[in-house]
Amino acid sequence: MKKLKISSLVAVLAFSTYYAEVLPVANNTIEKVIVDAxxxxxxxxxxxxxxxxxxxxxxxxxxxxxxxxxxxxxxxxxxxxxxxxxxxxxxxxxxxxxxxxxxxxxxxxxxxxxxxxxxxxxxxxxxxxxxxxxxxx
CATH class of the missing domain: 2.60.40.10 (Immunoglobulins)
Incomplete structure (x- = not known):
């Protein structure tokens, strides 16, 4: 049971960094378009x-x-x-x-x-x- 909890925690942490990096890239592009108007x-x-x-x-x-x-x-x-x-x-x-x-x-x-x-x-x-x-x- 302990191995299952640790494996679940590792899986959650591994995927959370993947999703965290997606949003800032999109926001930077939108901000640049506004500045250049x-x-x-x-x-x-x-x-x-x-x-x-x-x-x-x-x-x-x-x-x-x-x-x-x-x-x-x-x-x-x-x-x-x-x-x-x-x-x-x-x-x-x-x-x-x-x-x-x-x-x-x-x-x-x-x-x-x-x-x-x-x-x-x-x-x-x-x-x-x-x-x-x-x-x-």
Whole structure:
């Protein structure tokens, strides 16, 4: 009886590792397809020196490289000193869209700001960033 229990335990353990390796491979493939749906021209922009008190418009462009339309669901700037605009209509395959940020440049000094963009093909936001230095007039 003891040999039967040990043999059963060995059989269960041997087959459990076989099934455990099947699922992660499928998930990695799906994740890669989602990441490749949009190609950004640039994910980070250096605007250089900008004069204090003069708003600066930064435009991030992308191309839909998937086979289905993509919709921008949400755009969230990192702070109240930045406002955002974006393509409001679905972006067809092969077409371009944009996300723009307007930075108010009220305070002098170096800055780094981000804008989080959520697309219809992924619930994980894409973080775009811009940096520069505000100089006194």
């Amino acid at each position: 949009v190609k950004w021209a640039s994910e980070s922009i250096d605007v250089g020196n900008i004069p204090q008190g003069t708003p600066k418009l930064i435009k991030f462009e992308f191309t839909n490289v998937s086979k289905a339309p993509v919709i921008i669901e949400n755009v969230a700037p990192s702070c109240g000193c930045t406002t955002a605009d974006y393509t409001k209509t679905p972006i067809a395959p092969g077409k371009k869209g944009f996300v723009s940020a307007s930075y108010n440049a009220a305070n002098t000094g170096a800055f780094v700001k981000t804008v989080n963009v959520t697309l219809s093909d992924s619930k994980t936001p894409k973080t775009l960033s811009f940096k520069g230095t505000v100089v006194a007039k």
